[in-house]
Amino acid sequence: xxxxxxxxxxxxxxxxxxxxxFWAVVRREWTIFTRYPxxxxxxxxxxxxFPMLYILTARxxxxxxxxxxxxxxxxxxxxxxxxYIVIGTTVWMWQxxxxxxxxxxxxxxxxxxxxxxxxxSPTWKFSYLLGPTxxxxxxxxxxxxxxxxxxxxxxxxxxxxxxxxxLLMMLAAIPSIYGLGxxxxxxxxxxxxxxxxxxxxxxxxxxxxxxTFPISLLPGWMQSIASWLPQTYLIxxxxxxxxxxxxxxxxxxxxxxxxxxxxxxxxxxxxAFLWMERRARRTGAIxxx
Amino acid sequence: MSNFAIEARQLVKKFPARAGTGDKxxxxxxxxxxxxxxxxxxxxxxxxxxxxxxxxxxxEIFGLLGPNGxxxxxxxxxxxxxxxxxxxxxxVNGFDIVKQANDVRRSLGTxxxxxxxxxxxxxGRENLEYFAxxxxxxxxxxxxRVEELIERMEIKDRANELVEKYSTGMRQxxxxxxxxxxRPPILLLDEPTLGLDxxxxxxxxxxxxxxxxxxxxxxxxxxxxxxxDQLSDRIGIIDTGKVIALDTPEGLKRRIDQQEVIRLELTGxxxxxxxxxxxxxxxxxxxxxxxxxxxxxxxxxxxxxxxxALPRIVEHISGNGTRLVNMNVVKxxxxxxxxxxxxxxxxx
Numbered sequence: 001x002x003x004x005x006x007x008x009x010x011x012x013x014x015x016x017x018x019x020x021x022f023w024a025v026v027r028r029e030w031t032i033f034t035r036y037p038x039x040x041x042x043x044x045x046x047x048x049x050f051p052m053l054y055i056l057t058a059r060x061x062x063x064x065x066x067x068x069x070x071x072x073x074x075x076x077x078x079x080x081x082x083x084y085i086v087i088g089t090t091v092w093m094w095q096x097x098x099x100x101x102x103x104x105x106x107x108x109x110x111x112x113x114x115x116x117x118x119x120x121s122p123t124w125k126f127s128y129l130l131g132p133t134x135x136x137x138x139x140x141x142x143x144x145x146x147x148x149x150x151x152x153x154x155x156x157x158x159x160x161x162x163x164x165x166x167l168l169m170m171l172a173a174i175p176s177i178y179g180l181g182x183x184x185x186x187x188x189x190x191x192x193x194x195x196x197x198x199x200x201x202x203x204x205x206x207x208x209x210x211x212t213f214p215i216s217l218l219p220g221w222m223q224s225i226a227s228w229l230p231q232t233y234l235i236x237x238x239x240x241x242x243x244x245x246x247x248x249x250x251x252x253x254x255x256x257x258x259x260x261x262x263x264x265x266x267x268x269x270x271x272a273f274l275w276m277e278r279r280a281r282r283t284g285a286i287x288x289x
Numbered sequence: 290m291s292n293f294a295i296e297a298r299q300l301v302k303k304f305p306a307r308a309g310t311g312d313k314x315x316x317x318x319x320x321x322x323x324x325x326x327x328x329x330x331x332x333x334x335x336x337x338x339x340x341x342x343x344x345x346x347x348x349e350i351f352g353l354l355g356p357n358g359x360x361x362x363x364x365x366x367x368x369x370x371x372x373x374x375x376x377x378x379x380x381v382n383g384f385d386i387v388k389q390a391n392d393v394r395r396s397l398g399t400x401x402x403x404x405x406x407x408x409x410x411x412x413g414r415e416n417l418e419y420f421a422x423x424x425x426x427x428x429x430x431x432x433x434r435v436e437e438l439i440e441r442m443e444i445k446d447r448a449n450e451l452v453e454k455y456s457t458g459m460r461q462x463x464x465x466x467x468x469x470x471x472r473p474p475i476l477l478l479d480e481p482t483l484g485l486d487x488x489x490x491x492x493x494x495x496x497x498x499x500x501x502x503x504x505x506x507x508x509x510x511x512x513x514x515x516x517x518d519q520l521s522d523r524i525g526i527i528d529t530g531k532v533i534a535l536d537t538p539e540g541l542k543r544r545i546d547q548q549e550v551i552r553l554e555l556t557g558x559x560x561x562x563x564x565x566x567x568x569x570x571x572x573x574x575x576x577x578x579x580x581x582x583x584x585x586x587x588x589x590x591x592x593x594x595x596x597x598a599l600p601r602i603v604e605h606i607s608g609n610g611t612r613l614v615n616m617n618v619v620k621x622x623x624x625x626x627x628x629x630x631x632x633x634x635x636x637x
Contacts, residue, residue, distance in 0.1 A: 008472065009473055010426045010470070010471045011426055012426070024422030031411060114407065117407070122391045123425065283304065284304070284363075
C-alpha cells in the first residue's frame with residue numbers, strides 16, 4: 001500500500017477560504033475588464049446616445065416656441081425635462097447592461113472555456129456569479145457619474161433635490177436589478193441563448209415603467225402591470241428625489257416596494273442558480289456550448 | 290483508507306438523445322409526469338457510459354483508451370463531479386462523487402482536453418494565483434507554491450505575460466500547473482498532449498512520469514497509443530460505454546500474441562480490395578490509413594497465419610491500378626490490440 005507516498009492537499013476549506021475565493025473572482029473580473037480598453041469609449045459615448053434620442057424627439061415635438069415642453073413639465077411635475085428623461089433612460093440602461101453583463105457572465109465563461117475549470121474547484125459556486133457583480137456595480141457607477149457630468153455640463157441639467165436620496169433609491173434597487181440578472185444567468189446557461197428574453201424584459205421596462213413619460217398616461221391595465229415592475233418605483237423615486245426635493249418619508253412608498261422586490265428577486269435569482277447547478281450535473285450543461 | 294484511489298461500480302450515464310441522432314443505443318426513458326394536462330411522450334435516452342467498473346490503485350498511472358464517443362470523457366466528467374451518474378457509484382480518494390462532491394474536488398487535479406481552461410487575458414502567474422484561491426490554498430502558501438510551479442513548468446521568464454501570447458505547449462503547462470496547485474493526490478489528465486508539438490508532448494510525458502514518482506495517482510486518457518504504452522501501468526479499453534479490456538500494456542498485447550500483423554503500403558487503394566482481403570481465411574481485421582495527401586495507404590491486416598495468407602493477399606491486390614510499395618509482418622502493438630478488441634482504429 002502506497003498511501004504514505006501520496007501528496008497531502010494544500011487546500012484548507014472554510015468560510016474565510018470561500019471569502020478569499022470570492023474576492024479572487026472579483027479581482028479576476030476587474031482585471032479582465034480593464035484589459036479591454038474599448039470600455040472607456042463606451043463609458044463616454046453610451047450615456048449620451050440613448051437619452052439624446054428622446055431629448056431631440058421631445059424638442060421636435062414641442063413646437064417652434066417650445067410650448068409643448070411647458071405642457072410636458074406641467075404634466076410630469078418635473079422642473080427639467082432633460083433631467084426627467086435622463087433618469088428614466090439611465091435606469092433602463094442600467095437594467096439592460098446588467099442583463100447582458102451579469103445575465104451572460106456564466107455563459108461568457110462557458111464560451112471562453114473556463115467555466116468547467118472553475119466548476120471543478122471546491123469553492124462556493126455562487127461566487128462565480130456574485131463575483132462579477134462587484135466590478136459591474138463599480139463600472140455602472142462610473143457610467144452613471146459620467147451621465148450626470150455630461151448632462152450637467154453639456155445640457156445644464158441641475159438637481160433641485162438631494163443627491164443622497166437619489167443614491168439611496170439606487171442602492172435600494174440593487175437587489176432587484178441584480179437578482180433579476182442572477183436568474184437570467186441561470187436561464188442562459190440552461191437554454192444557451194436568451195437574447196429574446198433580454199429584449200422582452202427591457203421592452204417591458206421601456207413601455208411600462210415610464211422611462212420618458214409619467215405612467216399616469218397609461219391605461220389602467222398597463223398601470224397595473226407597471227406596479228409589478230421594481231424599475232417603476234426606482235424611476236419614480238429618483239425623479240421625486242431629484243426634482244421634487246422629496247425626503248425619506250416621501251420616498252418610502254417607492255423604497256418599501258423596491259426593497260420587497262429586491263428580496264423577492266434575490267431569492268428567485270439564488271434559487272434559479274441552485275436549480276441550474278443541480279440540473280447541470282445531471283445534463284452536463286456546464287460543458288456544453 | 291481504501292487501496293484504491295478511484296473505484297467505480299457499474300457507472301451508467303444516459304442523456305436525452307437529440308432528435309435525429311439516430312442513436313443505436315437509445316432506450317426509452319421512464320415515462321414523465323403529466324404537465325399542463327398533456328401527456329408527454331417519453332424521451333429516447335442515449336447511453337454514453339454503460340456500466341463502467343474501474344479500480345485504480347494508489348500511485349499508478351491508469352490509461353483509459355477508446356475511440357471518439359466511447360465514453361472516456363463522460364467517465365472522467367463523472368469522476369471529477371461535473372456530471373452525476375444516472376446509476377452506479379464511484380469513490381475518489383474514498384469520497385462518494387455524488388454525496389461528497391466537494392471532498393472529491395479537493396482530492397483531484399483535473400486537466401480537461403483543450404487549452405481554453407485558463408484565462409487568456411490574465412498572465413500565467415495571475416491564473417495560478419486565481420486558481421490557488423479557488424482551491425482554498427492559504428495566502429501564505431500560495432506565493433511559494435505558484436513560484437515553485439512556475440519554475441517547474443519552465444515558464445519563469447514569461448510568467449508575467451498574458452496567456453494569449455503563449456504557445457499551445459506553454460498554455461498546457463499552465464493548465465497542468467493549475468491542476469497541481471493544491472497538490473492533490475489524484476490527477477485526471479484528459480488528452481494532456483493533444484495538439485502539442487513533439488517536443489512539448491515529450492516534456493508533458495516526462496512530467497507525468499515525474500508526478501507518478503512523487504506519489505500521484507494518475508488517470509490518463511489519450512489518443513496516442515505509444516503514450517499510453519509508455520506511461521501506463523495498466524490500461525482500460527473503453528468502447529460503446531463499456532470497459533472491454535483491462536490489463537497491463539504487456540498483458541493486453543499477450544492477448545493477441547498468437548496473431549500476426551501484416552502491414553502493407555500501397556497506392557490505388559479501393560474498397561473492393563478490402564472485400565477481397567476480408568474473404569481470405571484467417572484474416573480477422575483490416576484497417577486503412579492514408580499517408581498524408583498522396584495516394585499512399587497503410588493497410589494493417591490481423592492474420593492467424595501470415596505465411597498462408599501472404600500469397601493470397603498479393604494475388605488480391607495485384608492489378609486494378611493498385612501497386613504494392615512495401616510489405617512486412619510485425620508483432621502486435623497496443624494499437625493492434627485495440628483494433629482486435631474494438632474493430633476500429635483509435636483515431637476513428
